[in-house]
Amino acid sequence: MNGVVEAAAVSKWYGEVLGLNAFTASFGKGITGLVGPNGAGKSTLFKLLIGQLHSDQGKITLLGEDPWNNVSLKRRLGYCPEQNQLYGWLTGQQFVETLLRLDGMPPAKARQEATAALKVVGLSGAAQRPTRGYSRGMRQRAKLAQALAHHPEILILDEPLSGADPAGRVHILRTISDFARDGGHVLMSTHVLYEIERITNNIVLIHNGKAIAAGDIHAIRALIDEHPHAVRIETSKPRQLAQALARMEHVVSFEFPATDTLLVRTRKPDAFYRELPQIVSDTKLEVQGLESPDDSLDAVFRYLVG
C-alpha cells in the first residue's frame, strides 16, 4: 500500500443507507478523477479522506496516514467542498487570508499568499468584494483558492466545476493542471466524465458506493459516446443561444425547461465543451452557469453494472 489514497474494503453507513460499500481502490500520483452520478458515494469517500467521517469497516489512508482527527495531515491537504456556501460577510481576500492564518501563517504572509492564490484562480478583480455577491462560478474559484493557497501536497476537489461558467471552467481546469504539473496530487470528483478527460486519463468510476472501474479513460469513453450527453445552460437568452449552438453537427436536441435555461443534448460532449466558449464569445450571449444532469452517465453506469 503506497498510493496517495489507499482504501481497503471501506464501508460507511448513514443509518440504513449505505454510503460506501466495501470500497477498495488505490489512487496514485497526479490527477485522479472520481466519476459517478449523484449519490454514488464520491462525497462520502472525500469526507472520509478529510477526516469528517470515519469508516464503519475497512481501512482508508491519505498520504499514508489515517485521516480521522489527524490535525497534522490537514497541513498537507487542500479541500474544496461541493457546497457553495462561504462566509458571506468576508471579502474573497479576507476569506482566503483568514483560512490561511488558521494554518498558523503570520498575517503578512497570509495576505501575500491569499493575493497570489486569488490571482491564480482569476479572482483578483473581485478580491475586495464580499463573497455573498459572488456568482456560483466565482464561489467555486474562491473555494479553489483557499484549497491551494497553503501549497498542499494533495487537492481534494468535490465537484469543482459544478455551476461554473465556461470561462471559469477553463480557468479552474488550468489551475488544477498547473498544480499537478508542479508535483501536486489531485483527487477530483465529477459526474461529468468529459470535464475530467481534459486534464487526466486516470479515472475511477464509482457507483452505489463501490469502485466499478478504474484506469484509462478511453475505453469507458467509447461506451459513453453511445449515449447523448445532456448539458443544462443558464442564460438570459436561451433561444438565441440555441440558434447559435444549432450549427454544431453533434447537437441532437434542445429543450427549454425554464425561461432562463437551455438543455442541450450532444453526441460529442468533448467537442461541445471545447467549442462552447468560442460560440458564447462570438455571439456575446451571457452564460451564467453550466451543468450536466446525471442522465447520460447513469445510462452508462446501468450498462456497466448490468
Add this chain to the structure above:
Amino acid sequence: MDWTESFRKAWVVTGLTFRYLLGTRRVIATALLAAVPIILTLSLAAARVERFNILLFQDLMIPLFLQVVLIFITLVNATALIREEIDDNTLPFLLTRPISKPALVAYKYVGYLIAVLVLVLPPVVVAYGVTEAYGGLGFMEDADVLWGFLAATILGTAAYGALFLFISVLVRRPLAVGLLIGFVWESVVDSIPGDVPKLSVIHYLKTILKDVVAIGPLGGYPSDLSAGAAAGILIAFSIAMVILSAFVFQQMEFRQKA
C-alpha cells in the same frame, strides 16, 4: 507546542466568531433585546414614575433581564456557534485546517463570550446610570448593585453560553431544547423545595446578587452560599460544559447537507 501559532489560530477563530455573531442580521434582534433595560429605565424616567429608584431597578432587572433577555441572547448566540456552521456548510473550511476540534470549540466559545458581553454589558451600565441620574445620585452611589449585576451578567453569559453550546453539539434542534431549559426549567426551579434549585444557573446568579447587594429584593433569598462560592460553581460549570462540548464535538461526524 508552538504557542505563537496557537495564539494566532485562537485569535482568528475568536475574531471570525465575533464577526459571525455581530456581523450578521441576527445582531439587530439581539441588540434590540439587549437594549431593553435602557429602553425601560428611560421610559420610567420620561414618565416621571415616583417609585423609580435603585430598588425598582433591581425588581425589574432580575425577572426581565436575567431571566429573559440574558437567556434569550445567550441561547441564540451559543447555539449558533457550531450548529449554524453545520447547517450552513461552512464548517468544512475550519475542519480542514490544522486545528484540533476541541481547540476550535474553545476558541469559538471565547469569541461568543466577547461578542455577547459587548451586547449585554453596556445596557446594564447605562440603565443603572439612568436610574442613579433620575434619583439625582452620583454614579457610584449604589456601586454594590452595579457590581452585582455586572458579575451576574458576566457569569450568566458564561454559564448559559456553555450550557447551550453543549446542547447544540448534542442535539440537532438546540433552540427548542434550550428554550425549554432556559424558560421553563430556570423559571420554575425556584419554586421547587429542597436542593433542586441548586441544579439551575439562576440560583447561583441570585445568590451572587443576594450576597453582593446590600439592600435589594433578594435579601431573603434562600441560599447559604457566598457570592464567591456561587461564582466558583458557575465558572467550574462553564468550564465543564465547554470540555464536554469539545469531547462530543471531537467524536462528531459531519455529513454535509446537499
